Amino acid sequence: MKSPFESLSKVQIEKLYSLLGVHIYTFLKNEEILPTIKSENIFAIILEGSAQIVNNDYNGNEILMENLTKNSVFGTNISATNNEDCNIIAKENSKVLVIDYNKLMNPENLKYKYFNIFFSNLFDIINSKYKETNERVKILEKKQIRDKLLQYFDIEYSKSRLNYFYLPFSFKELADYLAVNRSAMFRELKSLKDEHFIEIHGRKIILLQAKSINLI
Amino acid sequence: MKSPFESLSKVQIEKLYSLLGVHIYTFLKNEEILPTIKSENIFAIILEGSAQIVNNDYNGNEILMENLTKNSVFGTNISATNNEDCNIIAKENSKVLVIDYNKLMNPENLKYKYFNIFFSNLFDIINSKYKETNERVKILEKKQIRDKLLQYFDIEYSKSRLNYFYLPFSFKELADYLAVNRSAMFRELKSLKDEHFIEIHGRKIILLQAKSINLI
DNA sequence: ATATAAAAGTTGCACTTGCACCTTTTTTAT
DNA sequence: ATAAAAAAGGTGCAAGTGCAACTTTTATAT
Numbered sequence: 001m002k003s004p005f006e007s008l009s010k011v012q013i014e015k016l017y018s019l020l021g022v023h024i025y026t027f028l029k030n031e032e033i034l035p036t037i038k039s040e041n042i043f044a045i046i047l048e049g050s051a052q053i054v055n056n057d058y059n060g061n062e063i064l065m066e067n068l069t070k071n072s073v074f075g076t077n078i079s080a081t082n083n084e085d086c087n088i089i090a091k092e093n094s095k096v097l098v099i100d101y102n103k104l105m106n107p108e109n110l111k112y113k114y115f116n117i118f119f120s121n122l123f124d125i126i127n128s129k130y131k132e133t134n135e136r137v138k139i140l141e142k143k144q145i146r147d148k149l150l151q152y153f154d155i156e157y158s159k160s161r162l163n164y165f166y167l168p169f170s171f172k173e174l175a176d177y178l179a180v181n182r183s184a185m186f187r188e189l190k191s192l193k194d195e196h197f198i199e200i201h202g203r204k205i206i207l208l209q210a211k212s213i214n215l216i
Numbered sequence: 217m218k219s220p221f222e223s224l225s226k227v228q229i230e231k232l233y234s235l236l237g238v239h240i241y242t243f244l245k246n247e248e249i250l251p252t253i254k255s256e257n258i259f260a261i262i263l264e265g266s267a268q269i270v271n272n273d274y275n276g277n278e279i280l281m282e283n284l285t286k287n288s289v290f291g292t293n294i295s296a297t298n299n300e301d302c303n304i305i306a307k308e309n310s311k312v313l314v315i316d317y318n319k320l321m322n323p324e325n326l327k328y329k330y331f332n333i334f335f336s337n338l339f340d341i342i343n344s345k346y347k348e349t350n351e352r353v354k355i356l357e358k359k360q361i362r363d364k365l366l367q368y369f370d371i372e373y374s375k376s377r378l379n380y381f382y383l384p385f386s387f388k389e390l391a392d393y394l395a396v397n398r399s400a401m402f403r404e405l406k407s408l409k410d411e412h413f414i415e416i417h418g419r420k421i422i423l424l425q426a427k428s429i430n431l432i
Numbered sequence: 433a434t435a436t437a438a439a440a441g442t443t444g445c446a447c448t449t450g451c452a453c454c455t456t457t458t459t460t461a462t
Numbered sequence: 463a464t465a466a467a468a469a470a471g472g473t474g475c476a477a478g479t480g481c482a483a484c485t486t487t488t489a490t491a492t
Binding site: 007055077078105107110113116117119120122123124126127128129130131133134136137138140141142143179180181 | 223271293294321323326329332333335336338339340342343344345346347349350352353354356357358359395396397
Binding site for chain 3: 170
């Protein structure tokens with residue numbers, strides 16, 4: 001993940017902080033972040049540590065929405081933070097920078113070179129987050145688990161053009177990512193194995209028909 | 217939809233065009249846009265007219281991914297354009313402005329006030345697109361049609377705080393938006409009506425239990 | 433080293449949903 | 463004004479999926 005402060009000197013970062021009137025909060029592992037920082041319209045950056053955006057289901061299930069690591073950005077407009085039943089939990093001791101969105105969008109800022117550099121970095125970061133979200137939408141739009149899996153494989157394949165890739169998370173989390181039931185997903189993975197579409201070795205997934213998969 | 221050229225004079229827009237080396241293409245109604253503009257990494261704006269991003273399913277179904285109207289932005293990173301089987305069709309005679317993404321991100325641009333204004337507008341537009349996409353993800357993550365509908369109603373309710381709203385599209389398109397089968401959706405709408413959760417009068421949907429819906 | 437918890441993997445069953453195929457109503461075009 | 467097309471609305475049925483309830487394997491903690 002690119003840093004929002006790329007190409008900025010320490011001095012420029014200090015100036016930026018004061019221009020935007022930022023607040024920096026620290027959180028202990030497992031502490032809730034939102035109650036402290038929540039206001040009308042905010043934009044935040046994880047300076048140190050990591051956190052997770054989780055959604056509390058009406059069944060009491062906690063659904064992982066997004067993993068936030070160092071330099072991740074989140075906020076009212078971006079990411080899944082805009083809902084009542086969302087929660088953000090620090091996964092380690094963390095430091096979070098919070099900016100008022102209106103201050104971020106103040107046209108006066110554009111006078112300052114350091115702001116424009118920062119803003120350009122944010123643009124790039126949000127664009128790539130948006131791209132990832134659109135990938136996920138393409139998967140979630142598929143009605144059947146098999147099609148979701150194949151769409152996911154297709155996206156991974158198109159990134160590397162290799163006939164294998166490594167899951168960046170557990171199978172349980174893959175099921176959450178695809179928004180399907182875990183055991184139903186395994187059932188489908190099993191038939192894809194049986195039909196020699198894929199091989200699974202731990203988190204390594206080999207696409208045996210890579211070229212034909214992206215017909216789907 | 218905010219204009220990407222807000223707060224810019226005609227002269228500034230001209231300067232911007234030449235700084236970014238933009239191309240402007242015109243398309244007739246029902247013409248395909250992508251073949252003309254497609255390159256490694258682009259960023260585009262609908263200057264006049266309107267278009268639709270559609271995805272060609274392996275069954276031959278055309279799935280509407282996104283409606284683009286005047287001032288809409290789309291491109292390789294944003295929106296659903298980054299896939300092979302995507303297509304963009306002009307719905308009227310249209311004019312499209314195309315920028316090379318690398319030129320857009322050239323740090324030299326930050327010297328020019330008019331660029332920074334333009335860039336700030338883009339930031340805001342993309343942020344709100346991203347917000348919309350995240351709303352949709354929240355819906356698509358729900359496993360059951362009923363929960364998708366209730367999540368959708370909840371989002372609409374939280375926007376206006378009124379116990380009614382008007383569908384911005386047809387029921388057929390609502391089914392596509394929720395990524396569910398149209399008749400299965402109707403079946404679920406019917407039981408929501410029977411259980412006095414909602415009333416439907418054309419495109420007006422009345423939420424009879426608005427406060428309790430967002431428990432879901 | 434052992435206990436504990438989490439993830440991986442599997443299966444039966446009931447419920448949900450997609451799909452195909454209708455009818456009726458509304459919209460659009462000529 | 464009329465025809466044609468699209469949208470709204472509905473239903474039976476088969477296939478797919480969520481869910482619960484397991485076992486086995488792997489990871490984590492003490």
